[in-house]
Amino acid sequence: MSDAKERAFFQGLMRxxxxxxxxxxxxxxxxCFTGTVSIFHSELSIWENAKLSSVAAPPTxxxxxxxxxxxxxxSIETFGGEDGKDVEVFFVSQDMPGRRFAISGTHTESDExxxxxxxxxxTGELIAHQDAxxxxxxxxxxxxxWLPSPWGRYAxxxxxxxxxxxxxxxxxxxxxxxxxxxxxxxxxxxxxxxDLHKLAGFWALPFHVVIxxxxxxxxxxxxxxxxxxLVAYNGDQEAAIADIFGQDPVMSEESAxxxxxxxxxxxxxxDMQRGFVPQQVMSVYPGDKNNFVLIYGNYPKTLxxxxxxxxxxxxxxxxKLVDYIHDxxxxxxxxxxxxxxxxxxxxxxxKFFYFALGLMSCLLxxxxxxxxxxxxxxxxxxxxxxxxxxxxxxxxxxxxxxxLVTKWLPAFTALSFAKSAIQYAGVAFVLGxxxxxxxxxxxxxVETAFTQAMSVVVAxxxxxxxxxxxxxxxxxxxxxxxxxxxxxxxxxxxAGMAYFLKQRLQEKPSHIDESVAxxx
Amino acid sequence: xxxxxxxxxGAIFLGLLFALFAAVFLAQFLPxxxxxxxxFWAGLSVPISWAWASLWLFSRENFSRAMWQLLAxxxxxxLVGLGGSML
Numbered sequence: 001m002s003d004a005k006e007r008a009f010f011q012g013l014m015r016x017x018x019x020x021x022x023x024x025x026x027x028x029x030x031x032c033f034t035g036t037v038s039i040f041h042s043e044l045s046i047w048e049n050a051k052l053s054s055v056a057a058p059p060t061x062x063x064x065x066x067x068x069x070x071x072x073x074x075s076i077e078t079f080g081g082e083d084g085k086d087v088e089v090f091f092v093s094q095d096m097p098g099r100r101f102a103i104s105g106t107h108t109e110s111d112e113x114x115x116x117x118x119x120x121x122x123t124g125e126l127i128a129h130q131d132a133x134x135x136x137x138x139x140x141x142x143x144x145x146w147l148p149s150p151w152g153r154y155a156x157x158x159x160x161x162x163x164x165x166x167x168x169x170x171x172x173x174x175x176x177x178x179x180x181x182x183x184x185x186x187x188x189x190x191x192x193x194x195d196l197h198k199l200a201g202f203w204a205l206p207f208h209v210v211i212x213x214x215x216x217x218x219x220x221x222x223x224x225x226x227x228x229x230l231v232a233y234n235g236d237q238e239a240a241i242a243d244i245f246g247q248d249p250v251m252s253e254e255s256a257x258x259x260x261x262x263x264x265x266x267x268x269x270x271d272m273q274r275g276f277v278p279q280q281v282m283s284v285y286p287g288d289k290n291n292f293v294l295i296y297g298n299y300p301k302t303l304x305x306x307x308x309x310x311x312x313x314x315x316x317x318x319x320k321l322v323d324y325i326h327d328x329x330x331x332x333x334x335x336x337x338x339x340x341x342x343x344x345x346x347x348x349x350x351k352f353f354y355f356a357l358g359l360m361s362c363l364l365x366x367x368x369x370x371x372x373x374x375x376x377x378x379x380x381x382x383x384x385x386x387x388x389x390x391x392x393x394x395x396x397x398x399x400x401x402x403x404l405v406t407k408w409l410p411a412f413t414a415l416s417f418a419k420s421a422i423q424y425a426g427v428a429f430v431l432g433x434x435x436x437x438x439x440x441x442x443x444x445x446v447e448t449a450f451t452q453a454m455s456v457v458v459a460x461x462x463x464x465x466x467x468x469x470x471x472x473x474x475x476x477x478x479x480x481x482x483x484x485x486x487x488x489x490x491x492x493x494x495a496g497m498a499y500f501l502k503q504r505l506q507e508k509p510s511h512i513d514e515s516v517a518x519x520x
Numbered sequence: 521x522x523x524x525x526x527x528x529x530g531a532i533f534l535g536l537l538f539a540l541f542a543a544v545f546l547a548q549f550l551p552x553x554x555x556x557x558x559x560f561w562a563g564l565s566v567p568i569s570w571a572w573a574s575l576w577l578f579s580r581e582n583f584s585r586a587m588w589q590l591l592a593x594x595x596x597x598x599l600v601g602l603g604g605s606m607l
Contacts (some may be wrong), residue, residue: 232555330557
């Protein structure tokens with residue numbers, strides 16, 4: 001490539017990096033921020049519930065030890081309607097979080113909704129029905145952008161590819177990366193955001209690419225696979241589905257007794273490859289003649305989603321065995337994209353590692369947009385970008401504070417306008433969004449608005465965590481779930497980071513900076 | 521000099537179009553015995569070829585010419601891929 005062509009290539013890349021970043025930066029930041037918090041989704045949903053956060057039961061052993069049939073019976077009695085037939089799909093899992101509970105999900109036909117419950121994994125007694133609020137809202141923003149299914153998922157997939165493109169283009173255009181990879185001049189207003197942007201991009205590049213690629217796959221998987229299967233199977237959609245998932249029986253409307261699920265768990269252990277560990281039992285159309293079960297499980301020390309064995313209940317016939325680890329390499333790559341994206345491997349330490357890298361991902365669009373905001377007047381475009389950047393952190397802080405109220409004051413929820421935690425968290429979340437909009441509208445300088453917003457985040461998060469620690473401690477330390485105190489520490493960490501950013505943005509006047517530069 | 525909003529969205533959309541049509545071609549012609557395997561490998565190629573195609577477009581000096589070139593290549597891949605499935 002000649003010099004002129006090379007220069008044009010890098011100029012083109014730089015242009016695209018800047019303009020794509022400004023155009024889509026707030027959406028990418030929203031994805032990165034909600035994704036980073038959602039790493040601890042299951043822990044936060046325990047934290048939000050006073051009953052669950054006060055259960056520190058010992059871990060259970062095999063799935064066969066969990067009273068699956070008893071839990072299923074109770075779920076059908078609770079959610080199955082008058083004739084018990086409203087339950088379409090039921091599952092019970094001991095996989096998360098920390099195997100201290102059995103978690104069940106019951107999908108009912110009449111309201112087309114999933115109902116999640118937590119059970120004592122040893123006795124099968126109900127602990128609590130889940131009423132997740134803010135953790136659910138944040139995860140929904142990350143997976144669907146609050147858009148109708150499946151359009152939100154597709155939008156997220158597109159942003160995943162763009163994030164990957166921006167990260168790679170960013171590294172390509174900074175050809176002096178050897179010099180820039182260890183440069184952090186936090187005391188210099190003109191350089192700090194640019195240095196942070198480059199450092200976060202350079203040191204966490206493999207993470208950005210992996211998260212972008214796996215996010216794109218997860219978001220667009222449905223549409224991509226349908227298209228490709230139609231071509232590869234010459235338009236025969238049914239053959240494609242049967243080859244991938246097996247031919248499922250359809251509901252017959254003819255009643256049949258519900259047998260014990262445990263023999264199918266044992267059968268799956270034998271049918272799948274050696275080392276298969278069942279984690280979840282799913283029963284589709286329980287009580288119907290064409291009832292079939294899926295036994296999901298994993299292979300320890302492998303990276304992949306749960307493989308499964310599918311059986312007809314009446315005849316015991318095997319419908320399909322799907323082994324994501326041993327079937328073929330492409331399937332294994334797809335399967336690895338889920339744990340790689342959600343950090344469901346490597347335990348708590350890996351989650352904290354992902355959290356730290358996720359914060360670097362947040363820094364990329366945030367510092368990029370702050371650089372852009374610094375170079376222009378705080379006009380309406382700047383205010384919109386400011387709102388896009390700050391609304392989610394502030395709204396989440398409002399949501400966490402409200403979650404604390406609904407957690408410890410059940411009388412508050414019983415007396416007020418709404419009955420479920422998610423409605424309260426939703427109202428607090430929207431209040432947070434409006435607060436930032438009001439701030440963006442009335443502030444004269446972006447720095448002033450930013451430091452005010454960060455002060456609110458610091459106050460709300462630290463007060464929420466400290467109050468929760470006090471209230472939980474008043475009930476005794478022995479029954480304090482690790483997920484709950486871990487979440488409190490996480491909230492304090494986030495408050496600390498907001499404080500750091502606030503301090504960094506309280507810049508020295510420019511003449512001081514210049515006099516320091518002259519002195520050097 | 522900068523891209524207009526239309527050019528930006530055009531480059532991203534065209535990149536996606538290329539990636540999907542190239543995957544159609546791969547789903548048909550990858551030298552693998554099972555249709556299932558061809559499906560998954562072709563699907564895996566989409567995010568990578570999409571990112572590549574959009575970056576390539578952005579880096580071209582003559583942007584509109586590059587768009588036409590990529591569009592022609594995409595259509596050719598689609599026609600060959602679909603043609604193969606009809607044989």
